[in-house]
Amino acid sequence: MEKATNNCKKVMKNKLKILTLTLSILFVKIASAQTNEATIYHEQFRPQLHFSPKEHWVNDPNGMVYFKGIYHLFFQYYPKGTTWGPMHWGHAISKDLMHWQELPIALYPDSLGYIFSGSAVVDSNNTSGFGKNGKIPLIAIFTQHDPKGEQAGKDNFQNESIAYSLDDGYTWTKYANNPVLMNPGIRDFRDPKVMWYAQEKKWVMTLATKDHITFYSSPNLKDWMKESEFGKELGAHGGVWECPDLFPLKFNNKTYWVLIVNLNPGGPNGGSGTQYFVGNFNGHTFTPADNELRWLDYGPDEYAGVTWGNTGNRKIFLGWMSNWEYAGVVPTEKWRNAMTIPRELALKQVAGRLLLASQPVNQLGSIAKKAEDISSGYSNLPNQYILKFKALKTSNCAIELLNKAGEKLVIGYDSKNGKFYIDRSKSGTVNFNPEFAKISYAPRFSGNQVIDLTLVIDASSVELFADKGTTVMTSVFFPSQLFNQIYLQSLKQIQIVPLKSIW
Numbered sequence: 001m002e003k004a005t006n007n008c009k010k011v012m013k014n015k016l017k018i019l020t021l022t023l024s025i026l027f028v029k030i031a032s033a034q035t036n037e038a039t040i041y042h043e044q045f046r047p048q049l050h051f052s053p054k055e056h057w058v059n060d061p062n063g064m065v066y067f068k069g070i071y072h073l074f075f076q077y078y079p080k081g082t083t084w085g086p087m088h089w090g091h092a093i094s095k096d097l098m099h100w101q102e103l104p105i106a107l108y109p110d111s112l113g114y115i116f117s118g119s120a121v122v123d124s125n126n127t128s129g130f131g132k133n134g135k136i137p138l139i140a141i142f143t144q145h146d147p148k149g150e151q152a153g154k155d156n157f158q159n160e161s162i163a164y165s166l167d168d169g170y171t172w173t174k175y176a177n178n179p180v181l182m183n184p185g186i187r188d189f190r191d192p193k194v195m196w197y198a199q200e201k202k203w204v205m206t207l208a209t210k211d212h213i214t215f216y217s218s219p220n221l222k223d224w225m226k227e228s229e230f231g232k233e234l235g236a237h238g239g240v241w242e243c244p245d246l247f248p249l250k251f252n253n254k255t256y257w258v259l260i261v262n263l264n265p266g267g268p269n270g271g272s273g274t275q276y277f278v279g280n281f282n283g284h285t286f287t288p289a290d291n292e293l294r295w296l297d298y299g300p301d302e303y304a305g306v307t308w309g310n311t312g313n314r315k316i317f318l319g320w321m322s323n324w325e326y327a328g329v330v331p332t333e334k335w336r337n338a339m340t341i342p343r344e345l346a347l348k349q350v351a352g353r354l355l356l357a358s359q360p361v362n363q364l365g366s367i368a369k370k371a372e373d374i375s376s377g378y379s380n381l382p383n384q385y386i387l388k389f390k391a392l393k394t395s396n397c398a399i400e401l402l403n404k405a406g407e408k409l410v411i412g413y414d415s416k417n418g419k420f421y422i423d424r425s426k427s428g429t430v431n432f433n434p435e436f437a438k439i440s441y442a443p444r445f446s447g448n449q450v451i452d453l454t455l456v457i458d459a460s461s462v463e464l465f466a467d468k469g470t471t472v473m474t475s476v477f478f479p480s481q482l483f484n485q486i487y488l489q490s491l492k493q494i495q496i497v498p499l500k501s502i503w
């Protein structure tokens with residue numbers, strides 16, 4: 001009896017030891033995960049306002065859809081390195097478009113190819129039939145790029161596939177009969193953006209097909225029919241058309257349709273850029289209101305931008321904050337590239353023309369600290385902040401951000417030419433690409449005497465929003481240390497709003 005009790009005590013003691021050991025391992029793991037988090041999002045150049053993945057390569061935003069209070073952001077992701085590679089859909093979520101939580105990879109390449117860009121929709125009526133037990137399916141529609149077909153010199157190596165989620169977008173199952181839209185022999189046949197066209201109870205897919213857009217429609221997201229083509233003779237054609245988007249927007253109680261078409265190269269300041277058309281869409285064809293060229297963002301570093309689906313009347317846009325000219329060689333180590341600040345889109349009439357204006361979503365205000373007025377020479381700039389000021393149309397003005405290493409970034413307005421500019425030629429590391437040091441320019445459209453400017457500045461980027469978002473520029477830069485000092489040319493005082501880090 002006594003022996004048995006002793007044995008029992010021994011066993012208990014051992015169990016306790018194992019438990020203590022397990023607990024301490026767990027504790028160490030949690031603690032190191034926490035320090036990882038702390039260092040991971042705070043490396044040199046790491047954006048503190050903008051989404052970037054913990055590590056590795058990112059390009060286009062994909063599958064953006066708002067559902068049950070969550071903004072889903074999928075993105076072109078290569079999880080094995082910091083350069084472009086076999087594409088996956090990475091995944092992050094946010095409740096407020098500011099704070100992001102990165103989740104496991106949503107879609108992996110398979111025998112049909114890599115997972116290229118695309119969109120996601122909420123299939124509320126279960127038109128696809130994927131819904132079960134009353135669960136609303138989310139459907140992702142994306143390009144599958146078959147590298148083998150490409151290498152073999154085929155023309156039809158990009159096809160459109162779908163996947164569904166029955167747990168509100170967290171995990172995805174690919175459709176067994178993919179692809180759902182076969183390539184008719186166009187090498188660039190990609191980036192499907194799908195929307196519900198309520199008037200005819202059908203889905204409309206806007207697809208980039210080399211040098212034009214092709215619209216398709218479907219009752220169920222599985223069977224697609226060609227509707228029409230647009231744009232061969234219109235807009236900018238300095239490169240391949242990619243990542244389109246189509247949506248209605250109201251202006252003065254009238255509904256207009258906006259067609260966004262990304263283009264690479266051939267952007268307004270070289271390399272990648274986002275153009276758009278304003279017109280009408282009748283469920284079958286898109287008719288532009290005029291033949292004018294319009295750019296959503298004139299800076300070198302906004303690309304592949306499209307909008308979130310299912311956000312009601314609000315249209316929220318997000319772009320990739322980079323340029324294919326040098327995206328693969330920018331001097332970050334742990335990760336490469338980031339997204340822009342989410343922007344709310346609105347049509348505005350400027351000098352008789354309808355322009356698509358974009359401004360930071362109002363949620364940016366939720367991370368604002370106390371605003372303060374500063375003047376030239378101020379040397380206590382934080383890492384991430386907003387600058388707000390007004391300038392006169394008739395005089396040049398500029399803001400210089402400087403650091404102790406003698407590097408500087410200049411953002412200004414050239415009154416003679418009516419242009420905004422960003423000069424990053426001396427902003428730090430610029431020699432990784434000959435194009436990078438170039439000054440970028442954007443026209444001013446508003447004729448108002450007073451120019452209204454907002455700059456959103458992060459560790460390695462600036463976004464300029466002029467005249468309520470009718471001229472926008474995005475530019476990245478890589479200084480060896482923080483720009484802590486500011487010089488103002490022809491500006492007396494400006495307002496600074498320091499921002500909290502999102503990480």
Ligand code: FRU
Nearest residue numbers: 060076087116117242243304
């Ligand atoms: C645009 C793009 C898309 C394509 C994806 C591949 O940046 O070239 O057209 O789907 O990137 O990663």
